[in-house]
Amino acid sequence: MMDCNQLARAATKAGEILLESGAETYRVEDTMKRICFAYGAEVVDAYATPTMLLISFSIHGELCHNIKRTQIKSVDLSKIDKVNDLSRSILDSSMSLEEFCFRLEKINQERVYRNWIMVLGAAVCTLGFAFFFKGTLKDALCAAVIGMLLKLLMIQMDRIDFNSFFKYLIGGAFTTLCAIIASKLGACHSIDTLIISVIMLLVPGLAITNAIRDTVSGDLVSGLARTAEALFVAVAIALGSGLVFTLLGGY
């Protein structure tokens, strides 16, 4: 006899991990449904928005529901990949529910890259963007250094749980300030290229991509919410960087 509560909890947990690592809505709903069906549930309905999960299913004539409030945390594509694989492998390997929960917990506790690799990643990223936007080698090196500083700042701000509008505003302002200092020191060729390459690090790529994919698959509520998030972040970045320019009276 399958434990109804445990199944509801396991399915919601899987959905929560997916949503918090930045999966699309249809993938979250699909995975939760697949898990329930694999453990013998009959009628399954799952609903996900960027901030909430709902699941309802019946098993052996018993009706079961669960609601979960979620927060969007850090983007972690490898977690999405693993949870997706795990949910697909239930049927093939006839895994018990306990085993499934155990593996899910293991995936959830997996470490992301260490901070210094993240900072290095940011440097590689901004270096690439400087070349992409037709910058010189000097611009690229400058962008890499500022990119590293910006990532360090963002990691610190994540730690003290800043609200996201303020976080991106400060990010934009910090980038512009650094770029102006760099150009005053004569370390870069074009200040515009420098700022654009570093600011690309803050661009809400996940929100944009997911907004598009959610809208296509008909999840309009999530699509609109994510579009709003993308606009919100874009405005915050522009505001932060504009603020510094205005305060310093142009450049």
Add this chain to the structure above:
Amino acid sequence: MLNGLGAVLASLGFAILFNVKGDKLFTAAFIGGIGGVVYYASLYFGNGEGLSLFIASIIVSLLSEIFARLLKCPVTTFLLCAIIPLVPGGGMYYTMLEVISDNIDGAIVLGVETIIQACCIAIGCILVSSMTRIWSQAKRRKV
């Protein structure tokens, strides 16, 4: 066109930031690089900004869908990292510059241009993901 290769590094960096691991890291960088080169190649052959972004985003989405099926992992893994270099960050920045220098006309022109460019990318993605959806449904029905 060589500038397009900068997109390889950019995508690689984003893949690291998004915690992609192993060989998928380099696949994402590879797709991003192709997107960048296609974009600059299209500009070089005299196509407009919007059309170039449209073509590049179609290529990137298509490659992401193909590699996601080959390597058995979610499409987002590649699409997310590879599409970011195409996002019109420059347009956003110059619009902001026009706004703070009190040149509202210029800001509106650049702002609308930026929005159109973003739409071009979105339409490219939508086109490919709708097509693959139709294709996979047709395949399922046959089986």
